[in-house]
Amino acid sequence: MADSVTTASPGPGGPATPAATPARTVFKDLVLDALDGPGALAFWAPTLGLTGRADGHDGVLRDGVPQHTVWVNVVDEPKTVKNRVHLDVYVGSVAELTERGATVLTELPHWTVLADPQGNELCAFVRSGADLPPYRLFELGVDAVDPEALAGWWGERLGLTPQHEPEDDWWWVEGEPALPWAIVFNAVPEPRTVKNRVHWDVWGDTATLLAAGARLLRHRDDEIGWDVLADPEGNEFCVFARP
Numbered sequence: 001m002a003d004s005v006t007t008a009s010p011g012p013g014g015p016a017t018p019a020a021t022p023a024r025t026v027f028k029d030l031v032l033d034a035l036d037g038p039g040a041l042a043f044w045a046p047t048l049g050l051t052g053r054a055d056g057h058d059g060v061l062r063d064g065v066p067q068h069t070v071w072v073n074v075v076d077e078p079k080t081v082k083n084r085v086h087l088d089v090y091v092g093s094v095a096e097l098t099e100r101g102a103t104v105l106t107e108l109p110h111w112t113v114l115a116d117p118q119g120n121e122l123c124a125f126v127r128s129g130a131d132l133p134p135y136r137l138f139e140l141g142v143d144a145v146d147p148e149a150l151a152g153w154w155g156e157r158l159g160l161t162p163q164h165e166p167e168d169d170w171w172w173v174e175g176e177p178a179l180p181w182a183i184v185f186n187a188v189p190e191p192r193t194v195k196n197r198v199h200w201d202v203w204g205d206t207a208t209l210l211a212a213g214a215r216l217l218r219h220r221d222d223e224i225g226w227d228v229l230a231d232p233e234g235n236e237f238c239v240f241a242r243p
Helices: 037-048 094-098 147-158 206-211
Strands: 026-034 051-055 057-062 070-074 084-093 105-106 112-117 121-126 139-142 170-174 182-187 197-203 215-218 229-231 237-240
Touching: 026 037, 037 051, 037 057, 037 070, 057 121, 084 094, 084 197, 094 105, 094 112, 094 121, 139 147, 147 170, 147 182, 197 229, 206 215
Parallel strands: 026 070, 084 121, 139 182, 197 237
Antiparallel strands: 026 197, 051 057, 057 070, 084 139, 105 112, 112 121, 170 182, 215 229, 229 237
């Protein structure tokens, strides 16, 4: 199992930005918390274009590309507030999501905000024909009180240059091999209050991340083989030593 920590956005859609510096930290995979593991697998496998299978008490979604892996962790805590981190996906239609049990929350001109069957928000961008790829996740949305600062922090960690359009209030970072898609930091007024139900894992060096301002939540021990950290706005992420 990759992780036991439990913890609406437009897409930039532009080309990958060349790395500003050699990446010291590289994205590994995603982790979703769920009350109902089989239900999460049933919804998210076709939504993301991945294949799901049970992994003991939990589950995993894969397609053969390591960075596309999504782990599903079964937790006891119900969702109580809007997700601080959410997935943006391409879909053939919004109806395919509602037929799987999703609920429409807000319809916007270019995307639709929904909740999955367990209440987790996601944003759906409709594409058709050749514009609809087999792998449907195209960016990760992260709420931030200071999106410029948080994009800058993650950009420096990943060796990527943060990007921003002057007329917009969000920032993003993107570029392989550090990331398989963009992370978009959206401006919100409220600070983080509870553990995130979506988080990401990285390959990296814990000491370097701590020196840069991350906070240690749990050190690897006899039960887990990774360190659990929080970024400057409290978002959990797990750090694995490079193989």
